[in-house]
Amino acid sequence: MHPIIYKIGPLTVYSYGMMVAIAFLVGISIARIEARRKDINPELIYDFGFYLVIGSIIAARLYYILFFNLQGFLEDPLSIFKVWQGGLSIHGAILGGIIAGIVFSKARKINFWNLADLISPSIILGQAIGRIGCFLNGCCFGVPTRSMFGIRFPKGSLADIAYGGLAVHPTQIYELILNLIGFLMLWGLRKRIRFDGGIFLLYLMMYAVIRIIVSQFRGDNLYIWPSNFKLADLSSIIIFIIAIGLYIKRKHA
Numbered sequence: 001m002h003p004i005i006y007k008i009g010p011l012t013v014y015s016y017g018m019m020v021a022i023a024f025l026v027g028i029s030i031a032r033i034e035a036r037r038k039d040i041n042p043e044l045i046y047d048f049g050f051y052l053v054i055g056s057i058i059a060a061r062l063y064y065i066l067f068f069n070l071q072g073f074l075e076d077p078l079s080i081f082k083v084w085q086g087g088l089s090i091h092g093a094i095l096g097g098i099i100a101g102i103v104f105s106k107a108r109k110i111n112f113w114n115l116a117d118l119i120s121p122s123i124i125l126g127q128a129i130g131r132i133g134c135f136l137n138g139c140c141f142g143v144p145t146r147s148m149f150g151i152r153f154p155k156g157s158l159a160d161i162a163y164g165g166l167a168v169h170p171t172q173i174y175e176l177i178l179n180l181i182g183f184l185m186l187w188g189l190r191k192r193i194r195f196d197g198g199i200f201l202l203y204l205m206m207y208a209v210i211r212i213i214v215s216q217f218r219g220d221n222l223y224i225w226p227s228n229f230k231l232a233d234l235s236s237i238i239i240f241i242i243a244i245g246l247y248i249k250r251k252h253a
Contacts, residue, residue: 059096
């Protein structure tokens with residue numbers, strides 16, 4: 001766990017923020033490769049990247065604030081801007097990214113589904129890289145385990161505070177691996193699925209399943225009161241149902 005990469009005077013480089021930045025740069029590079037294959041101007045990706053980052057971060061932060069740490073932000077409102085320290089919800093990011101894509105597509109008069117297909121492999125690869133930031137930051141930790149996979153986070157970390165120093169599942173690494181597998185699958189299927197929106201909707205279904213799997217091992221889940229049902233599972237199920245419905249509809253349109 002290394003939440004701070006280095007600090008020189010007033011300049012502090014946080015591992016979480018650095019990995020998010022790396023994820024963005026790698027994702028843009030991959031998307032530009034795909035844009036050339038689709039005979040789309042690669043420079044368009046830079047413009048869309050701006051919309052995507054702004055929309056995703058704002059929505060991810062709002063989702064996190066509303067459902068995970070509303071009281072903390074009410075006590076310290078300025079902390080809402082400290083996104084480099086963590087506190088971004090992936091479900092909020094997905095929703096914000098979709099909204100950004102719709103706005104950008106209408107502004108540039110391009111096909112939203114085509115753009116979404118183009119960017120989807122980059123998104124899940126970026127999510128994989130982002131989980132390295134989560135691991136270094138110590139957030140998104142797992143529940144205690146006695147298995148060979150268990151790891152102990154340092155004293156004072158979120159996992160240590162929650163479970164008193166017990167070894168926990170490295171859920172960040174689990175999702176990293178699953179997201180990388182998802183990227184390879186989407187990258188391999190991108191030439192086979194020929195209807196607009198197919199790759200994007202497949203990504204939504206794929207990530208919904210990944211998130212449900214990983215949430216079973218997460219130790220920081222939020223539950224829907226008064227049940228034991230996880231909010232992440234409910235969000236993922238809704239995404240999956242909508243995505244599979246649209247996939248079938250567009251495939252047979």
